[in-house]
Amino acid sequence: MTQARKANGKTATKPAAKPAGRETDAYLRRLGERVRMLRNQRGMTRKALARHAKVSERYLAQLEAGLGNGSIVLLRRISRAIGLPVTQLVHEGSEPALDLVLLTQFLERLSPPTLNEARDLLLRHFSEPSDNARRHRIALIGLRGGGKSTLGKLAAERLGLPFIELDREIEKRSGATLSEIFDMFGQETFRRAEREALDDVLRRHKGFVVATSGSIVTEPGTLELLLASCFTVWVKAAPEEHMKRVMAQGDMRPMANSARAMEDLVSILRSREPLYAKADVALSTSGRSPEQNVAELLRLIEVPDTRMARQRSGSPTLDKERVSAERTDFEPSWPGLSRPSTPSSFQDVDARDKRGHDGERDKER
Numbered sequence: 001m002t003q004a005r006k007a008n009g010k011t012a013t014k015p016a017a018k019p020a021g022r023e024t025d026a027y028l029r030r031l032g033e034r035v036r037m038l039r040n041q042r043g044m045t046r047k048a049l050a051r052h053a054k055v056s057e058r059y060l061a062q063l064e065a066g067l068g069n070g071s072i073v074l075l076r077r078i079s080r081a082i083g084l085p086v087t088q089l090v091h092e093g094s095e096p097a098l099d100l101v102l103l104t105q106f107l108e109r110l111s112p113p114t115l116n117e118a119r120d121l122l123l124r125h126f127s128e129p130s131d132n133a134r135r136h137r138i139a140l141i142g143l144r145g146g147g148k149s150t151l152g153k154l155a156a157e158r159l160g161l162p163f164i165e166l167d168r169e170i171e172k173r174s175g176a177t178l179s180e181i182f183d184m185f186g187q188e189t190f191r192r193a194e195r196e197a198l199d200d201v202l203r204r205h206k207g208f209v210v211a212t213s214g215s216i217v218t219e220p221g222t223l224e225l226l227l228a229s230c231f232t233v234w235v236k237a238a239p240e241e242h243m244k245r246v247m248a249q250g251d252m253r254p255m256a257n258s259a260r261a262m263e264d265l266v267s268i269l270r271s272r273e274p275l276y277a278k279a280d281v282a283l284s285t286s287g288r289s290p291e292q293n294v295a296e297l298l299r300l301i302e303v304p305d306t307r308m309a310r311q312r313s314g315s316p317t318l319d320k321e322r323v324s325a326e327r328t329d330f331e332p333s334w335p336g337l338s339r340p341s342t343p344s345s346f347q348d349v350d351a352r353d354k355r356g357h358d359g360e361r362d363k364e365r
Contacts, residue, residue: 024073029066036064041218041271042187043264052186127228135301136161136207139230141217141276143269145245146235147285147293148211154294156209164210169197195222202229217275227278231301234279238286 039049046064050057062068079089088096110118129137138155140148149165156163170193171177181190194216201210202225210230217223226232237245276282281300285293 025066027076028068028072031068031072032064032066035060037271038218039064040267041275042215043268044187052188123228129229133206134229134231137202137205137230138209138297138301139226139232140209140211140235141214141226141232141279142235143214143237143265143272145241146214146237147245147290148235150290151235151283151285151293151297152209152211154290155297158294158298159207159209161207161209162205164201164205164208166194166197166201166210166212166216169201170194173197173200191219191222195219195225198222198225214272217272217278223275223278232279232281233297233300234276234282236282236284236286238284241286 039046044052046060047057050060053060059069075089076086079086082089088101107115107118136159138152138159138161140152142148152165153163155161167178170181170190173196174181174193176184178190181193194213201208212226216226283293283297283300288296
């Protein structure tokens with residue numbers, strides 16, 4: 001506290017200003033931590049991010065260490081002087097609608113549980129597909145090696161729906177392999193192509209089972225579309241299972257540095273776990289056969305095993321009356337299953353498919 005003398009001779013006490021340097025240092029540390037966390041979510045090495053961002057690796061290392069340069073601090077000062085958050089000041093595109101700005105301000109005041117409830121209310125009121133329609137659009141998310149492709153093919157066969165691998169759709173639409181897309185255009189172009197491929201799948205199919213890349217959850221807009229349009233399933237496995245399955249697919253790179261590879265898995269899972277946890281349900285494939293896993297998946301989405309129905313009636317169609325049953329408070333009881341709101345910490349981890357690059361690409365299938 002400091003003393004200030006009034007005109008009448010008396011002194012008044014006023015609070016001392018915060019040390020500007022200390023506040024700036026804390027801001028730069030938070031910024032660095034956020035950059036590092038987002039980089040880990042995308043499975044990118046610092047070298048790869050520096051190359052794609054066209055900045056030096058040294059600059060990126062300093063930024064992540066909380067030693068960003070003065071331009072960042074100056075931009076923050078300008079935004080504060082205007083009375084806007086930095087995010088709105090650097091917003092790309094046209095000026096956001098006033099209602100969106102006001103709604104954002106309102107939502108920021110809500111507690112996390114209340115915010116989650118508000119999102120559910122908005123989805124129920126404004127989302128185009130009904131919950132029953134979403135259950136005919138099944139999206140499998142999770143790390144590479146979890147068993148998404150195996151589970152997806154079996155589930156699609158049982159349900160009489162097409163099975164789609166989103167990565168293959170990207171390649172067909174672009175006329176290039178994923179490696180070529182990354183080599184020539186980088187991750188930003190791939191993310192845009194991934195969103196366009198998902199839009200196209202949703203437009204062409206009323207029902208499907210789709211296996212997505214493990215990193216699709218790192219793009220907020222694409223994740224929101226996926227959650228709103230599809231019944232999402234987090235396909236999980238134990239770390240050893242991930243490694244084993246990746247190598248069974250012919251990728252022996254994890255063996256080159258197995259200790260570092262496992263560290264990478266844990267790091268990626270730690271950063272992505274809250275994103276995967278937004279799925280409607282979670283299913284662990286560890287220690288169980290593909291048939292057991294698909295039976296449990298059908299139980300979770302409350303769709304009967306139509307293979308048995310076809311054997312009884314000869315009809316390939318779904319039993320629509322049974323499909324329409326909905327139990328939003330369902331508690332799975334099989335071992336290995338958990339509600340997505342409380343995921344286990346490090347039991348299931350990601351494997352990065354570097355595809356001969358510097359680790360920046362995470363193309364799990």
